[in-house]
Amino acid sequence: MKEILKKVYYCEFCKKKGLSKGHMIRHESSCTMNINRICRFCGILESKNDLPELINKWKEEKPIKSNYDQVLSIPANIYDGKKLMEDVCGCPVCALSIIRQLKLDMFPNQVSDFDFKKLMSSLWDDINEEKCQYEY
Numbered sequence: 001m002k003e004i005l006k007k008v009y010y011c012e013f014c015k016k017k018g019l020s021k022g023h024m025i026r027h028e029s030s031c032t033m034n035i036n037r038i039c040r041f042c043g044i045l046e047s048k049n050d051l052p053e054l055i056n057k058w059k060e061e062k063p064i065k066s067n068y069d070q071v072l073s074i075p076a077n078i079y080d081g082k083k084l085m086e087d088v089c090g091c092p093v094c095a096l097s098i099i100r101q102l103k104l105d106m107f108p109n110q111v112s113d114f115d116f117k118k119l120m121s122s123l124w125d126d127i128n129e130e131k132c133q134y135e136y
């Protein structure tokens with residue numbers, strides 16, 4: 001049998017890990033838990049968001065207090081998905097990044113009108129359509 005020792009690379013921001021240093025460097029630079037992330041999807045959409053500023057804004061938007069007097073983030077049923085999408089110039093990945101970093105989705109049973117998968121797939125449809133029109 002073979003026994004091989006390998007280095008494992010862990011993302012500094014989330015729980016992701018992998019055996020490829022290059023992949024992890026690439027992942028970290030756009031990890032949704034990284035406040036200084038470079039958004040590749042914004043690149044495609046040709047928009048730009050100031051994530052640290054947006055996170056600050058959403059942090060102040062509506063902090064609520066729990067029964068235990070701890071300040072919690074905005075529960076999912078309070079945050080306004082449409083408003084969030086407007087703030088991020090329509091980039092669902094930036095929106096998701098804000099949701100994750102501020103734990104806006106900490107109450108999974110409470111639904112907001114933000115549907116990441118749906119937004120992404122409809123955006124991809126638009127992008128592909130545009131590409132097709134461009135090519136032909």
Ligand SMILES: [Zn+2]
Nearest residue numbers: 011014016031
């Ligand atoms: Zn990560």
Ligand SMILES: [Zn+2]
Nearest residue numbers: 039042091094
């Ligand atoms: Zn983005």
